[in-house]
Amino acid sequence: MARSLNHEVVIIGGGSAGIATASSMLKRRPSLDIAIVEPSEDHYYQPGWTMVGGGVFEAPATRRTTASVMPKQATWLKQSAASFQPENNQVTLSDGATITYRLLIVAPGIRLAWEKIDGLEETLGKNGVTSNYRYDLAPYTWDLVRNLKSGRAIFSQPPMPIKCAGAPQKAMYLSCDAWMERGVLDDIDVEFRNAGGVLFGVKEYVPALMEYVEKYGIDLKLNQTLVAVDGPSKKAVFKTEAGEETVEFDMLHAVPPQVAPQFVADSPLANAESGFVDIDKFTLQHVRYPNVFGIGDAGSTPNAKTMAAARKQAPIVAVNALAQLDAKQPWADYDGYGSCPLTVERGKIVLAEFGYDGKLLPSFPKWVIDGTRPRRLSWLLKSEALPWVYWNGMLKGHEWLAKPQMKKAA
Known part of the structure; x- marks a missing residue:
């Protein structure tokens, strides 16, 4: 007979968002009964994978055990969630067990839909096909970059939403910088084939990025979606406004389409249009189920899906969820903050920080860091400070530069 469990708070997902939220709640209420549903034994600092693919970090530096980051007061359930029964305040797990709750926080992340690009999965990690969106593939990216001396290198970006929308071009810039350093860039045709219609979605950052597109001689191709890959033949098929185009490559950095996890999309919690958890974009509370x-990435909010967004959201969910437990109204608002440190060269970053509707939300005064320009200090922030802040701050409930803000009066 399947187990029946009960916890005051159940969090689905022990990734960045889930762990940070649990820690923020426990900082405020140490006696809280929280269960975290997470099947993986490993926890990753995913923003570091760009740096692995650029030869800056070693992959193991981005991985720790889940046990080492799990809050001590929380109960870790090493299972996957299978379905939700919110009318009964219940979650069913993959082993058939059920958990009832007073409050549910859904943070399972986003699903990388590799299968939506025909032929891609079977050629990843060989035939010159790679992606920094997987821990095991980021080192292969750097291997390809180090060994490529001539030919065509294609970097693709799928339609939104994806997590870290800047990551596809970050990989490209760091690769170009390495090729320039080795003196082979002139012999490599670099293409950025982006399903979107602009280089970057917030216009204030585009001029600096275009300077690097021109500096590296990148052929920028917009409204082009990767639909198929033939690894052994080293050919990629793109859907363009003029029809399908087949191109040969020597290196292909592919980014998969990304969708809501199926068990979320199939549930009563889903937004009918997107499949993501249907939440208010300010309070992050579900629009139909107040508890x-x-x-994080699983939410329906129209912000950039980044680690920085989860860092800002976690304290807001923590205080609003505790208010709900206390039969009070949510009192904190999320402004859509997200950050994308665009690694335009080894040693310099364009630090894009913005919120809803593309509003610029810089963390520092312009005289400290002008985020619209490439800066050395921004590089030090990403390469040195942010990994430390992640492991020692965000995951432990320290809310540096992330204190929840009071809701604005209507």
Whole structure:
């Protein structure tokens, strides 16, 4: 007979958003009974994978055990969630067990839909096909960059939403910088084939990025979606406005389409249009079930899906969820903050920070860091400070530069 469990708070997902939210809640209420549903034994600092692919970090530096980051007061359930029954305040796990709750926080992340690009999965990690979106493939990216001396290198970007929308071009810039350093860039045709219609979605950052597109001689191709890969033949097929185009490559950095996890999309919690958890974009509370909150990449909010967004969201969900437990109204608002440190060269970053509707939300005064320009200090922030802040701050409930803000009066 399947187990029946009960916890005051159940968090689905022990990734960045889930762990950070649990820690923020426990900082405020140490006696809280929280269960975290997470099947993986490993926890990753995913923003570091760009740096692995650029030869800056070693992959193991981005991985720790889940046990080492799990809050001590929380109960870790090493299972996957299978379905939700919010009318009964219940979650069913993959082993058939059920958990009832007073409050549910849904943070399972986003699903990388590799299968949506025909032929891609079977050629990843060989035939010159790679992606920094997987821990095991980021080192292969750097291997390809180090060994390529001539030919065509293609970097693709799928339609939104994806996590870290700047990551596809970050990989490209760091690769170009390495090729320039080795004196082979002139012999490599670099193409950025982006399904979107602009280089970057917030216009204030585009001029600096275009300077690097021109510096590296990148052929920028917009409204082009990767639909198929033939690894052994080293050919890629793109859907363009003029029809399908087949191109040969020597290196292909592919980014998969990304969708809501299926068990979320199939549930009563889903937004009918997107499949993501249907939450209020300010309070992060579910629009139909007030004792349910969503956070991170799985949420329906129209912000950039980044680690920085989860860092800002976690304290907001923490205080609003505790208010819900206390039969009070949510009192904190999320402004859509996200950050994308665009690694335009080894040693310099364009630090894009913005919120809803593309509003610029810089963390520092312009005289300290002008985020619209490439800066050395921004590089030090990403390469040195942010990994430390992640492991020692965000995951432990320290809310540096992320204190929840009071809701604005209507």
